[in-house]
Amino acid sequence: MTQLIEFKEVTKTYKMGEVPIQALAGVDFTINEGEFVVILGASGAGKSTILNILGGMDTATGGHVFVGGKEITAWNEKQLTHYRGEKIGFVFQFYNLIPNLNALENVEFATEVCKDHLDARDILHKVGLTERIKNFPSQLSGGEQQRVAIARAVAKNPLLLLCDEPTGALDYETGKAVLKLLQDLNTQMNKCVVLVTHNTAIAPMADKIIKVKSGKIESVIINTEKQRVESIEW
Numbered sequence: 001m002t003q004l005i006e007f008k009e010v011t012k013t014y015k016m017g018e019v020p021i022q023a024l025a026g027v028d029f030t031i032n033e034g035e036f037v038v039i040l041g042a043s044g045a046g047k048s049t050i051l052n053i054l055g056g057m058d059t060a061t062g063g064h065v066f067v068g069g070k071e072i073t074a075w076n077e078k079q080l081t082h083y084r085g086e087k088i089g090f091v092f093q094f095y096n097l098i099p100n101l102n103a104l105e106n107v108e109f110a111t112e113v114c115k116d117h118l119d120a121r122d123i124l125h126k127v128g129l130t131e132r133i134k135n136f137p138s139q140l141s142g143g144e145q146q147r148v149a150i151a152r153a154v155a156k157n158p159l160l161l162l163c164d165e166p167t168g169a170l171d172y173e174t175g176k177a178v179l180k181l182l183q184d185l186n187t188q189m190n191k192c193v194v195l196v197t198h199n200t201a202i203a204p205m206a207d208k209i210i211k212v213k214s215g216k217i218e219s220v221i222i223n224t225e226k227q228r229v230e231s232i233e234w
């Protein structure tokens with residue numbers, strides 16, 4: 001398997017007035033192409049910090065991050081902006097859709113700037129929203145809005161799909177449907193997905209589980225018996 005991502009001794013310190021907060025205290029891991037990775041850990045462990053550095057939304061204080069053989073930690077703001085725009089699809093807990101654009105327009109708005117983007121209608125169909133493309137966010141349920149947000153991220157045809165607690169605002173069944181969608185997209189499109197959660201129960205759906213504790217990697221588990229989301233209960 002080809003390696004896609006490498007974190008090497010990555011540190012991150014935030015300064016809050018006089019008090020420095022060490023969010024990452026030397027983080028090392030690798031991720032391969034096409035992998036579905038779950039980053040697990042308690043609140044404040046450093047999960048979102050890892051995801052934000054990987055997505056070029058935040059910068060490391062020390063260490064090195066390589067994506068596709070390029071060192072993103074050596075890039076300037078302009079290079080990172082381009083990387084975020086072209087290579088990264090983000091899905092957050094809250095959907096951040098533009099309220100006065102319908103579902104189709106929300107997806108098209110995001111893909112406009114991407115060279116290799118996919119067809120917005122095709123992707124909305126793939127996420128099961130064919131009948132809802134003309135609906136505005138306020139006319140969609142939470143689960144449907146998250147599907148639009150996933151379609152928006154996927155239609156960019158990004159190198160990486162990064163998800164930060166994507167089911168955090170959804171009920172059990174809807175959350176499960178969203179996880180199934182992410183798992184299907186990973187399998188069908190062979191897209192690398194990195195998902196941050198505190199829900200240990202969903203770990204069996206991943207190829208790799210990275211456990212984070214107090215800004216450090218506690219363990220990296222290769223899961224050879226990956227399960228379909230449908231067969232996991234929590």
Ligand SMILES: Nc1ncnc2c1ncn2[C@@H]1O[C@H](COP(=O)(O)OP(=O)(O)OP(=O)(O)O)[C@@H](O)[C@H]1O
Nearest residue numbers: 014021023041042043044045046047048049050198
């Ligand atoms: N912008 C920031 N400024 C100051 N401190 C921050 C900032 N972002 C994160 N931190 C701190 O860094 C540590 C790690 O935060 P992070 O958000 O990565 O944790 P997390 O594991 O994602 O937690 P949660 O599950 O609660 O989102 C925490 O102590 C947090 O308070």
